[in-house]
Amino acid sequence: MFWKTDKKAKEEKKGLFGRLREKLSKTRNTLVSSIDRLLSGAKEVDEELLEDLEEILITSDLGIKTTYQLIENAKNHLKTPGTISPQILKDFIQEEIFKF
Numbered sequence: 001m002f003w004k005t006d007k008k009a010k011e012e013k014k015g016l017f018g019r020l021r022e023k024l025s026k027t028r029n030t031l032v033s034s035i036d037r038l039l040s041g042a043k044e045v046d047e048e049l050l051e052d053l054e055e056i057l058i059t060s061d062l063g064i065k066t067t068y069q070l071i072e073n074a075k076n077h078l079k080t081p082g083t084i085s086p087q088i089l090k091d092f093i094q095e096e097i098f099k100f
Contacts, residue, residue: 031060035093039086045078049086053093062097070096 014022034056042049050071057067073096078084 027060035090039090042086045084045086045089066100
């Protein structure tokens with residue numbers, strides 16, 4: 001009744017930034033695993049793969065403007081779809097996300 005549950009006490013201890021860090025970590029892990037699943041079965045980067053990547057980025061709450069910039073930067077980096085490996089695309093996207 002008057003006692004706080006252990007879970008509530010821990011949540012209060014974390015504070016705002018602790019909870020925010022926890023939520024952002026969960027979002028990051030979801031984003032990374034979604035991109036990994038997409039690229040793990042791909043043999044080459046083509047327009048369809050880029051569209052699927054765009055969908056993942058938008059649904060991960062990166063925002064439409066940021067997603068558009070990431071995809072355009074990737075297309076410019078790739079020059080010609082099909083000429084670069086999915087792993088290189090993954091590394092490129094990861095670097096680009098850190099710039100935002």
